[in-house]
Amino acid sequence: MSLVERVLTGDRLSLARLLTAIESGDEAGENALDELYPYTGNAHLVGVTGSTGTGKSTLVNQLTRHLRQVGLQESAGAEPRPLKVGIVAVDPTSPFTGGAILGDRIRMRDLAGDPEVFIRSMATRGALGGLAERTRPVVQALDAAGFDLILIETVGAGQSEVEIARTAHTTIVVDAPGLGDEVQAIKAGILEIADILVLNKADLPGAERAFASLQAALRLGGPPDQEGAWSVPLIQTVATEGDGVPTLAEALARHHGYLTRTGERERRERSRVEAQLDQMLRQRLKEHFLEGQPDGRYQQVVERVLARQISPQQAIVELMEGLP
Amino acid sequence: MSLVERVLTGDRLSLARLLTAIESGDEAGENALDELYPYTGNAHLVGVTGSTGTGKSTLVNQLTRHLRQVGLQESAGAEPRPLKVGIVAVDPTSPFTGGAILGDRIRMRDLAGDPEVFIRSMATRGALGGLAERTRPVVQALDAAGFDLILIETVGAGQSEVEIARTAHTTIVVDAPGLGDEVQAIKAGILEIADILVLNKADLPGAERAFASLQAALRLGGPPDQEGAWSVPLIQTVATEGDGVPTLAEALARHHGYLTRTGERERRERSRVEAQLDQMLRQRLKEHFLEGQPDGRYQQVVERVLARQISPQQAIVELMEGLP
Numbered sequence: 001m002s003l004v005e006r007v008l009t010g011d012r013l014s015l016a017r018l019l020t021a022i023e024s025g026d027e028a029g030e031n032a033l034d035e036l037y038p039y040t041g042n043a044h045l046v047g048v049t050g051s052t053g054t055g056k057s058t059l060v061n062q063l064t065r066h067l068r069q070v071g072l073q074e075s076a077g078a079e080p081r082p083l084k085v086g087i088v089a090v091d092p093t094s095p096f097t098g099g100a101i102l103g104d105r106i107r108m109r110d111l112a113g114d115p116e117v118f119i120r121s122m123a124t125r126g127a128l129g130g131l132a133e134r135t136r137p138v139v140q141a142l143d144a145a146g147f148d149l150i151l152i153e154t155v156g157a158g159q160s161e162v163e164i165a166r167t168a169h170t171t172i173v174v175d176a177p178g179l180g181d182e183v184q185a186i187k188a189g190i191l192e193i194a195d196i197l198v199l200n201k202a203d204l205p206g207a208e209r210a211f212a213s214l215q216a217a218l219r220l221g222g223p224p225d226q227e228g229a230w231s232v233p234l235i236q237t238v239a240t241e242g243d244g245v246p247t248l249a250e251a252l253a254r255h256h257g258y259l260t261r262t263g264e265r266e267r268r269e270r271s272r273v274e275a276q277l278d279q280m281l282r283q284r285l286k287e288h289f290l291e292g293q294p295d296g297r298y299q300q301v302v303e304r305v306l307a308r309q310i311s312p313q314q315a316i317v318e319l320m321e322g323l324p
Numbered sequence: 325m326s327l328v329e330r331v332l333t334g335d336r337l338s339l340a341r342l343l344t345a346i347e348s349g350d351e352a353g354e355n356a357l358d359e360l361y362p363y364t365g366n367a368h369l370v371g372v373t374g375s376t377g378t379g380k381s382t383l384v385n386q387l388t389r390h391l392r393q394v395g396l397q398e399s400a401g402a403e404p405r406p407l408k409v410g411i412v413a414v415d416p417t418s419p420f421t422g423g424a425i426l427g428d429r430i431r432m433r434d435l436a437g438d439p440e441v442f443i444r445s446m447a448t449r450g451a452l453g454g455l456a457e458r459t460r461p462v463v464q465a466l467d468a469a470g471f472d473l474i475l476i477e478t479v480g481a482g483q484s485e486v487e488i489a490r491t492a493h494t495t496i497v498v499d500a501p502g503l504g505d506e507v508q509a510i511k512a513g514i515l516e517i518a519d520i521l522v523l524n525k526a527d528l529p530g531a532e533r534a535f536a537s538l539q540a541a542l543r544l545g546g547p548p549d550q551e552g553a554w555s556v557p558l559i560q561t562v563a564t565e566g567d568g569v570p571t572l573a574e575a576l577a578r579h580h581g582y583l584t585r586t587g588e589r590e591r592r593e594r595s596r597v598e599a600q601l602d603q604m605l606r607q608r609l610k611e612h613f614l615e616g617q618p619d620g621r622y623q624q625v626v627e628r629v630l631a632r633q634i635s636p637q638q639a640i641v642e643l644m645e646g647l648p
Contacts, residue, residue, distance in 0.1 A: 030637060037635035273629050273636070278610070280640045285609040286602070288647060305597050311361035312597070313354060316604045323612060324648045 003028075004035045007145050012118065015145050019120055022137045033137050036144035041269070043086070043143040044256055047164065048153045049193075050174030055200045059174060059239040059248075060087060060153050064111055066245050067149060072253045086147035087111075087119045088138055090154045090164060118142060132163040136276070139167075149252075167272050169265055170255045172196045172248075175214060177206035191217055194232055196251050202236035202244065211236065230258050289323075327352075328359045331469050336442065339469050343444055346461045357461050360468035365593075367410070367467040368580055371488065372477045373517075374498030379524045383498060383563040383572075384411060384477050388435055390569050391473060396577045410471035411435075411443045412462055414478045414488060442466060456487040460600070463491075473576075491596050493589055494579045496520045496572075499538060501530035515541055518556055520575050526560035526568065535560065554582050613647075 003021075006014035021029035050056040064085050071080035111117045120138055135152065142150050154164050173194035191197070197218065199211055214234055233251050237244030259265035290298060301315045310318070327345075330338035345353035374380040388409050395404035435441045444462060459476065466474050478488050497518035502525075515521070521542065523535055538558055557575050561568030583589035614622060625639045634642070 034635040034638055037638075038632045041632055270626075270630060274626060276636050277626060277629065277639060280636060281613070281643065282606040282610050284640055284644055285613055286606050288644060289605070289609055292648075302594075302598060302601060305601065306594060308362045308365055311358040312600050312604060314358055314361075315601060316608050319605065320608055320612060324616075 004032050007032075007036070007141070008039060010146055012115065015118065015141065018141055019138055022141060023122075023134065029137075033140065036141060039144040040140045041143065043139075043147055044149045044170065044252075045139060045143075045168040046149060046151050046252065047168030047171040048151055048174060049155070049171065050176075050198075050200075052155060054174045054176040055239050056153060056174040057089070059198065059200055059237060059245075060089075060151050061111065062239050062242050062245045063248060064117060064151065066242075066249050068111075068114060068116065070246070070249070072149075072249060072256075074253060075257065082116075083148040084116045084146060085118075086139075086142035086145075086150040087117070088135060088142070088150065088152045089119065089121045090135060090152065118145075118147060132167065133279070135164050136167065169259055169268060170195045170252060172198060172252075174198045174200050175210065176201040177204045177210040195230065195255050196248070197232055197234045198237055198244075198248060199234065200237045200239050203238045203241075207236070228262065230255065230264075289319075328356050331356075331360070331465070332363060334470055336439065339442065339465065342465055343462055346465060347446075347458065353461075357464065360465060363468040364464045365467065367463075367471055368473045368494065368576075369463060369467075369492040370473060370475050370576065371492030371495040372475055372498065373479070373495065374500075374522075374524075376479060378498045378500040379563050380477060380498040381413075383522065383524055383561060383569075384413075384475050385435065386563050386566050386569045387572060388441060388475065390566075390573050392435075392438060392440065394570070394573070396473075396573060396580075398577060399581065406440075407472040408440045408470060409442075410463075410466035410469075410474040411441070412459060412466070412474065412476045413443065413445045414459060414476065442469075442471060456491065457603070459488050460491065493583055493592060494519045494576060496522060496576075498522045498524050499534065500525040501528045501534040519554065519579050520572070521556055521558045522561055522568075522572060523558065524561045524563050527562045527565075531560070552586065554579065554588075613643075 001009075003014055003018055007018050018029070018032055022033060023029075048056055048060055064087065067083045067085050069082065071082035073080040111119065120142070122135060122138065139150055139152060152164060152168055171193050173191065173196070175197070176199065191214075197214060199207065199214060201207070202211070211234070218232055218234060235244055235248050235251060237248060239245070259268070298319070301310075301319055304310050305312055305315050325333075327338055327342055331342050342353070342356055346357060347353075372380055372384055388411065391407045391409050393406065395406035397404040435443065444466070446459060446462065463474055463476060476488060476492055495517050497515065497520070499521070500523065521538060523531065523538055525531065526535070535558070542556055542558060559568055559571050559575060561572060563569070583592070622643070625634075625643055628634050629636055629639050
């Protein structure tokens with residue numbers, strides 16, 4: 001059996017090997033992704049994002065336990081079904097350094113013994129390519145390997161983390177009381193991507209005020225535009241105790257139903273695939289163009305722009321001239 | 325006289341008109357930029373970035389007054405020379421909404437009567453294209469119009485704001501005491517782009533602790549690698565009173581000297597131009613490629629990826645086939 005075939009049968013060791021091949025970016029990894037692609041598209045992709053200090057790792061941990069032990073009720077009247085859960089943890093990173101706060105990922109260890117849970121932590125330091133581009137194939141591999149629900153945990157700070165969350169079907173935004181006014185500005189943007197909003201650490205002082213201000217922020221977005229539209233729920237949790245986690249799981253199941261019923265899931269898939277192809281095509285076209293240029297011509301044009309003999313705009317016109 | 329000629333003679337009204345033409349993205353604006361390009365490259369571009377609440381607008385205000393009234397001492401022994409100052413204020417914005425906090429920009433009004441100061445506030449709401457791409461031509465126009473020093477004020481939150489700051493010759497990062505631990509994570513990244521670090525509101529409680537922690541963060545970066553390298557100064561200011569502003573101006577003059585003396589300014593220009601050309605070329609190549617495709621072919625390939633008949637990677641290989 002090939003590595004891909006073993007992954008499709010659910011072999012964990014083969015999956016780990018495949019992910020390493022994919023992350024190293026070698027040809028075997030790329031070919032494996034091509035082979036796996038037809039088997040993707042079944043998993044429910046759930047982004048979980050929030051600032052440091054919101055307790056989002058603990059929430060991911062407890063949500064996973066719940067999904068394993070109780071499961072999700074996928075339609076009205078149906079029995080809840082325990083799910084196979086994949087977790088992709090993207091290290092917090094600045095746009096420049098790739099510095100990582102690893103501490104609270106350790107709390108996830110108690111899931112590590114479960115054969116139906118697979119945890120992968122993405123390295124961000126010194127790696128090539130955008131984080132969103134590197135996360136995508138890892139999620140695809142877990143999807144093809146048969147995980148029903150994949151949690152993608154990111155820090156809601158940088159744009160690339162937000163982009164990762166955006167590639168999910170459902171985005172959970174986690175907040176907590178007492179994080180200071182500083183966060184408010186960021187919040188304004190991040191609320192827009194929330195399908196489900198969680199106020200974690202709801203037992204802390206200031207929780208009531210935080211709840212009220214989140215509620216106000218949600219109301220600012222206005223009522224849903226049309227009947228049957230999704231109305232973002234605001235859920236209070238105390239992740240360390242597991243409080244509110246069943247309610248969160250229920251909201252996830254409802255959002256899953258909403259996505260499928262309304263065709264919104266297909267729309268999200270479409271815009272995701274279009275963005276990915278666009279980005280890949282630009283990259284390949286640039287490479288192809290440079291291969292077709294006489295040695296040093298592109299560099300000459302750069303030099304003339306630097307010498308302010310021509311403007312960047314004029315440089316592009318000149319470079320594009322004579323293209324078939 | 326053409327609009328461009330009037331701008332080059334320093335006519336403010338013409339400059340304002342030109343900026344509007346540029347921001348609207350019409351052809352007249354683009355042509356004007358081509359004409360102006362040979363006259364750019366003289367201004368000292370200074371990025372000023374920091375979180376909301378650091379008092380960065382007040383600092384920009386006071387620094388501008390100082391540069392106008394006292395000026396910069398551009399070489400040892402020389403008399404300080406008052407400078408013509410351009411200010412480009414980029415509204416705080418989230419990656420999704422473009423929401424703006426305008427309040428403290430009002431404080432800049434007292435500069436508005438000075439004919440040698442030009443303030444332009446960038447609209448971010450509902451505008452097309454990346455913020456960094458749209459800020460660049462505005463800065464170029466001010467440069468060509470003869471402003472000696474251009475302050476580009478951004479909020480150090482999103483990646484696009486950081487990119488704007490990066491296009492400057494000198495980046496001033498502003499911090500303040502008491503902004504909460506939340507900011508620490510961001511700080512780790514933003515410190516890396518600082519050429520000059522300012523602790524504003526240095527009269528507030530907690531300033532000493534903040535100063536010590538910034539100093540420690542700077543030391544973490546280690547001593548300069550080689551002799552003559554730039555060592556990031558940490559300057560305390562109370563912008564509302566003007567305290568520390570002369571020291572900041574002096575650091576600006578020193579950094580300007582450093583950039584010129586070491587060739588660092590040229591290196592920064594080069595990487596800026598290369599990045600700009602790269603981005604523009606990718607965009608044009610994609611457009612050119614699509615124009616050359618039979619109607620609907622690209623869309624067909626997208627559909628086949630969506631149906632998981634081929635992987636994105638295979639789609640790109642197929643699209644690139646047969647390109648000359």
